Amino acid sequence: MSKRAYFVTTPIYYISGNPHIGHAYTSIAADVLARYHRTLGPTFFLTGTDEHGQKVEQAAREAGFDPQAWTDALIPKWKALYAAYDVGYDDFIRTTETRHTTQVVAVFERLKETGDVYLGTYEGWYCTNDETFWLESKLIDGRCPNPECGRAVQWLSEENWFFALSKYRDRLVAYYRAHPEWVRPERAYNEMMSTLEGGLDDLCISRVNLDWGVPLPGGGVMYVWLDALLNYLTALDYASDGERFRTFWPPNVQLIGKEIARFHTIIWPAVLFALGLETPNVVFAHGWITLEGEKMSKSRGNVVDPFELVERFGSDTIRYFLLREAHFGSDFSFGEEKVRLRRNGDLGNDLGNLVKRSLAMLARYRNGRIPAAAPSALGARFADLGARTGALVERLAFRDALEAVWEFVTALNRAIEEQKPWELHKRGDDAALDAVLYDLCEGIRWLAHLTFPFMPATARGMWTQLGLAGEPAGAWSDELVWGRLASGAQTAPAEAALFPRLDASVA
Numbered sequence: 305m306s307k308r309a310y311f312v313t314t315p316i317y318y319i320s321g322n323p324h325i326g327h328a329y330t331s332i333a334a335d336v337l338a339r340y341h342r343t344l345g346p347t348f349f350l351t352g353t354d355e356h357g358q359k360v361e362q363a364a365r366e367a368g369f370d371p372q373a374w375t376d377a378l379i380p381k382w383k384a385l386y387a388a389y390d391v392g393y394d395d396f397i398r399t400t401e402t403r404h405t406t407q408v409v410a411v412f413e414r415l416k417e418t419g420d421v422y423l424g425t426y427e428g429w430y431c432t433n434d435e436t437f438w439l440e441s442k443l444i445d446g447r448c449p450n451p452e453c454g455r456a457v458q459w460l461s462e463e464n465w466f467f468a469l470s471k472y473r474d475r476l477v478a479y480y481r482a483h484p485e486w487v488r489p490e491r492a493y494n495e496m497m498s499t500l501e502g503g504l505d506d507l508c509i510s511r512v513n514l515d516w517g518v519p520l521p522g523g524g525v526m527y528v529w530l531d532a533l534l535n536y537l538t539a540l541d542y543a544s545d546g547e548r549f550r551t552f553w554p555p556n557v558q559l560i561g562k563e564i565a566r567f568h569t570i571i572w573p574a575v576l577f578a579l580g581l582e583t584p585n586v587v588f589a590h591g592w593i594t595l596e597g598e599k600m601s602k603s604r605g606n607v608v609d610p611f612e613l614v615e616r617f618g619s620d621t622i623r624y625f626l627l628r629e630a631h632f633g634s635d636f637s638f639g640e641e642k643v644r645l646r647r648n649g650d651l652g653n654d655l656g657n658l659v660k661r662s663l664a665m666l667a668r669y670r671n672g673r674i675p676a677a678a679p680s681a682l683g684a685r686f687a688d689l690g691a692r693t694g695a696l697v698e699r700l701a702f703r704d705a706l707e708a709v710w711e712f713v714t715a716l717n718r719a720i721e722e723q724k725p726w727e728l729h730k731r732g733d734d735a736a737l738d739a740v741l742y743d744l745c746e747g748i749r750w751l752a753h754l755t756f757p758f759m760p761a762t763a764r765g766m767w768t769q770l771g772l773a774g775e776p777a778g779a780w781s782d783e784l785v786w787g788r789l790a791s792g793a794q795t796a797p798a799e800a801a802l803f804p805r806l807d808a809s810v811a
Contacts, residue, residue: 310341311552314351315560323385324607335391339757343779352397357528361516397539407538408518420578426508429457465510472574473504489633492589554582562589591635620759621647627702656802662744663797675738676791683786690784716747746789752776
């Protein structure tokens, strides 16, 4: 049970092109957390787009557009991604919005006042693609050391503003040691701790030869990465100490891809230290979705179009697949045949057939009306399912949470096979038949609650077929109490299955 308001963020997505399945993956995970926590108390789910920087400006010019017009034209496609996958964010912030840019300047001025920002000269190797300066010792064959890039770098010498990152190195090390769970998974924690132990240089936070960014007093624009990180504050109206900020800061969970862990777990906490603010409770660097062993990326030309995917399989199938296929935090391989097998097996055969068979038997034997509840061994066996599953969601163990739910699905299916309601009907054993039919319907009610964060459309469908109003949005500790399904209610089974079988031609 949450003890305070809950704040979850996705990374602010770099808008250098169209969204891909990796963006959907992170956003779906955040949506699961938000849907679960909304049943417990005030919840705020933030996402948005990072629209400044040299790459965006170059892409816009190449497309024949002004950068602002180009980003404006892309935004509807990004918001359509959320709609397609039933992702219900509370705020979508753009780094080109005035509410963001004015607060970025206010933060910059505050850091100047504290002495954490100073003017200096920077000379170094700059990668335009990563928008990052690299030490010569870090270059690989004279090229960008980021394995996702490897592009040529250029030597730049500029007078810029710097953030005194190096002075926070010891404090960061101490914080890591005192809070070993704040960066997850352990792989990311160990990697960032190793970076800290190697020492830190001060961070150049402005650019003088670039116009597309937040203008800074005295000239130049804010370094795109610091500009982007500050969205987590500006969306909460930090500069005005607004009610949002007082209610939700610090973030409970910040979800990122592992390739941007350094920015979020070294630079970001140092900036927060400088501002006198609490750090996020958890920064979770999830793994990559791979295709034939390689990370999906536009440069490799192996990205999966999330819009085509949802058209073929449906949003809940993809949501389920992404969170069930691997432990959150691990890399995993994507394949459309894998998606089809999950759809036909777990979702179609297990869950979909359970709902269809149960409600069909209720219609046949009891005219679709819920019988009276009776003492239930099944209910007693799974009495702690809500608490167990909720604890797993809290820990971002999405795969384990779904496996716990599917143990219950399996038990309900087994109850049909073992108790054989059709034979109970033939024998005229009304008490036993009522008991098993009630167990099945109450089990479906539980499943609607348990699957709602993961597959909201499916959960709503089960809820409606049970004849219930609204949606399954109550706290599990209150709702997952066996026997709460009222007897006598009229169910409304759908003609179509929840997950009609897909043949191999779909994949």
